[in-house]
Amino acid sequence: MRTFELSRDMTTMTGKFYPTGHILLMLPDAGAADAAGRPWWTPGWTTTTSC
Numbered sequence: 001m002r003t004f005e006l007s008r009d010m011t012t013m014t015g016k017f018y019p020t021g022h023i024l025l026m027l028p029d030a031g032a033a034d035a036a037g038r039p040w041w042t043p044g045w046t047t048t049t050s051c
Helices: 030-041
Strands: none
Touching: none
16 A cells, blocks of 8 residues: 655645545555455456446
8 A cells, every 4th residue: 555645736726635536535444445445456347447
């Protein structure tokens, strides 16, 4: 799991957080994060499947 790093392209001109194209989830631990992300990497799932 990567550490979240806020970059300039994730904020508006006034500095407010605006994560275009990202999903921000706050989960209790790495195990929960792994379980939440697992369906995205299983066979049959594509980026268009989730939209």
